[in-house]
Amino acid sequence: MKRYRNGDIWDFENEMSVNGDGVEVILGLDGGTTSTVCICMPIMPFSHNLPDPLPVLARAVAGCSNHNSVGETAARQTLEEVMAEALSKSGSNRFAVKAVCLAVSGVNHPTDQERILNWLRDIFPTHVKLFVQNDAVAALASGTLGKLHGCVLIAGTGTISYGFTEDGREARAAGAGPILGDLGSGYGIAAQALTAVVKAHDGRGPLTMLTSSILSILELSSPDELIGWTYADPSWARIAALVPVVVSCAEAGDPVANKILLVSVQELAESVKAVVQRLGLSGEDGKNYFPLVMVGGVLEANKRWDIGKEVINCISKDYPGVRPIRPKVEPAMGAALLAWNFLMKEADEKFDS
């Protein structure tokens, strides 16, 4: 366990009575490409009936912790600081922690998981249970209140589908980023819209309302200037921010914008169906009930052109048992509930044996 490393991150622990009030806590982290949230939750009695609202001792927010985006050192620093801040704010410390669930984007391979676990082991006392997951798993848990069953579809700047069976098998689809074909993501939608403007301008595609709408919002005077704008800073979130323009144009009846959204719906539905199919989530006859947690700006209700609703329509043609859930708590809480569920399961197993 680290003491006094990384400057004064953990200094606050020396200035308090260790484990003063005896409250044991869980840390749930949601680390994304835009921001990182850490929730400090008191351990609730093990029960399948959860209190409403869920108890929270403290919440801390920091910047990006995707190691693919900001590099490993910066990502770790951010994660360590945001955990220290949440513990400090809740008047607690590392000895009071029973479990940590770290759900971060960019965890795509068991080696990513192992690397982060090793580093967490260096920070926390040995009795602390540690879990590392892709951030999609926390998003699923935020909809199912900690239970790993069903599928989650995230469509924000990026997109991914992730699913679990009750017996612990898991599968994912998409989530490989813009270069590797995530056309359904916010980035994918916006890049297709920018491409449509370029094609209309150079004669390869039909004229579209997207041209005037996008140029006006970016304060550019000609589609030629889009090239410079795009490559000046190809940050995914900056490009994805154009999604509302595409939705407005589709709502106003522009066929090019409409087609882009239809492609996006198709891609998003395909990624969910691939997961459902591989895991057999809908049972043998394809009609079993399964939860589909839906998260992210692209899926949020639009005025008339509702991407999320169209995605569900498309999935339910093949899988009528799909039950969409829009989570009421944030993914960091999902991560905390996940850790709490693991602890409860472990206690059950001990009791049974």
Added chain:
Amino acid sequence: MKRYRNGDIWDFENEMSVNGDGVEVILGLDGGTTSTVCICMPIMPFSHNLPDPLPVLARAVAGCSNHNSVGETAARQTLEEVMAEALSKSGSNRFAVKAVCLAVSGVNHPTDQERILNWLRDIFPTHVKLFVQNDAVAALASGTLGKLHGCVLIAGTGTISYGFTEDGREARAAGAGPILGDLGSGYGIAAQALTAVVKAHDGRGPLTMLTSSILSILELSSPDELIGWTYADPSWARIAALVPVVVSCAEAGDPVANKILLVSVQELAESVKAVVQRLGLSGEDGKNYFPLVMVGGVLEANKRWDIGKEVINCISKDYPGVRPIRPKVEPAMGAALLAWNFLMKEADEKFDS
């Protein structure tokens, strides 16, 4: 005109007899994303019959000079150094230069052109004629030996179509880079292949030979590792280097690879047709002869699956007058010939008036 700035770039001029042998020269530059080439050519007598081979006093090579890729300062430094090296090697200096044609990738807008012209004016004596073009224009001139008429299709790491009419109108299509839809480029082909591997792996797409071929050449053990590989260094050329794998798989009968190449052919042909259509290059009945200069690794003859040949087949269905040209000289020579042609035209006009 600069003296003694930028360290010792132009120092060699002080150590020689100025304009010793009286040979007037032209500089032709081809500045790409991978390398920059400068040709120093003696002024040939004005005539429409060119000597074969074309005379070259010196040739110098340097790294990337695309300002979008390496930044403006580095791009300028590279261009200035490569010009100084070509002049120094040819025993000449800036006073002997009659004209410079700088053809660089990343020139997409009149403001790009003006910025570079201003900077060239600072380097050369006032009598020197200066021309700044997109590098596609030099590629066209390398096929037409300096005449700006017809269309050029470049398909290497990136792709662009560029055309000119005899009365000086010009048009381009594509060339907006990978984010803005250049599916026909080497990068576009390779990114589609990587996407196909990810989709086959997560159940969204059919199995393909591309999986084993790409994993083996990249020495990876699972498609999950492709995500890390891709974003570790998303340099366009590194991704485009996978094109030969896609061609091999298509030649071996893989339907997924085959479809990717067909999409690429379609996209490349569309970009040429858009230029031909806008400029009316094929005349009113659509049957007039026009040259199509074809440049870049993607268009070079493959064993059985010949992308370049398929692109021509596709174009000639609409425009039977298309006459493909594979240039025998390099684009830097095209740039030099372009400058020489401008000078000849100017001399003609003076003579006429």
